Amino acid sequence: MSNEVLAVVAGKEITNAELDAFLQNAPREQQAYVTNPQFRQQYLEQLISLHLFAQAGEDAKLEETEEFAKILENAKRDILAQLAMRETLKDVTVTDEEVAAYYEENKQQFTKGETVSAKHILVDSEEKCTSVLESITSGEKAFEDAAKEVSTCPSGARGGDLGEFGKGQMVKEFEEAAFAAEIGHVVGPVKTQFGYHLIKVEKKNEASVAAFDEVKEAIKRNLIQQKQNAAYNAKVQELKEKYLQK
Structure with a gap:
């Protein structure tokens, strides 16, 4: 109850309602915990201390x-x-x-710039990259299976899937190869600072204007x-x- 008395300092009651108001000053990242009993107890102790020091200041006539x-x-x-x-x-x-x-x-x-959806395989040498490419082009292995087996990128666990990305999001050499590649074709080896890549573009999206519903809240703000x-x-x-x- 909001009028429940939680403590009394020098005759002044500290109620649950006052604690609730005090908790509103808690940092935003802590607001999710305001109903937690232990969290509330910690803030109650702070509130009690505040009253104690205020009373001490009053007794010392600091307001004068x-x-x-x-x-x-x-x-x-x-x-x-x-x-x-x-x-x-x-x-x-x-x-x-x-x-x-x-x-x-x-x-x-x-306007949203053009994007591609692609998968890749990353290895540490050109020879290994070429070998993996040969196993894919010969039909010995599917690109996704090869990615899971040999790729050193965390995306390997998803069959090399990098999702959709636009220009400026990948390193220059990778970006140029991905945007130049034909859909469904495997290109590489492509050398970057991370190693050697095989890239398979799944989809290309032309530059377009964002739909009104996508941006209306940002416009309003x-x-x-x-x-x-x-x-x-x-x-x-x-x-x-x-x-x-x-």
């Missing part, structure tokens, strides 16, 4: 010091500024129509950010004219 007054003044300024900025940005929205219009007007931004920046800058200018003394 100049330092306390200065910190309090700065905290008040920061809180008021945050609330005012939130008020400025609260009504910033982006409609579905705006998102769709941006997509149509800026399709060049969402971008437009909201732009509108928030504009609203913020406009408000700053307005407040400068009102309050800034020249």
Whole structure:
């Protein structure tokens, strides 16, 4: 229950609701553990310590010091500024129509380069690579079986499958050979810094524009950010004219 009293420090009750609010300040990566009893107990101990030190500061009349007054003044300024900025940005929205219009007007931004889907076999010498190629071209072994048997790349366990990749994702020599290869043909040996490769291209995909559904959320976030920046800058200018003394 939210009003359950978990501890009492100098007559002040620490409730479950206060602990829940305190837990909201836990790092994002720890938020998944806020219902864990042991985790909550650790934060309860921190909260109790916070109350203990606050009480000690009160007993020492630290709130009467100049330092306390200065910190309090700065905290008040920061809180008021945050609330005012939130008020400025609260009504910033982006409609579905705006998102769709941006997509149509800026399709060049969402062009995906050509890609290939390929498999490869990696070995440490040109002689071994040539030998494996001969066993594949003769029909003695399937490319995928050879990859599982001899490839030193972790992809060997998947029959050499590298999935789909675009330009700039592989080393230059490998990329050039893969994009130049005919679908279904095994090319190699191709030498790279990693060794010698045999490459089998399974599929080629021409450059295309990403579908609207793929990018609409990213567009919306971008437009909201732009509108928030504009609203913020406009408000700053307005407040400068009102309050800034020249």
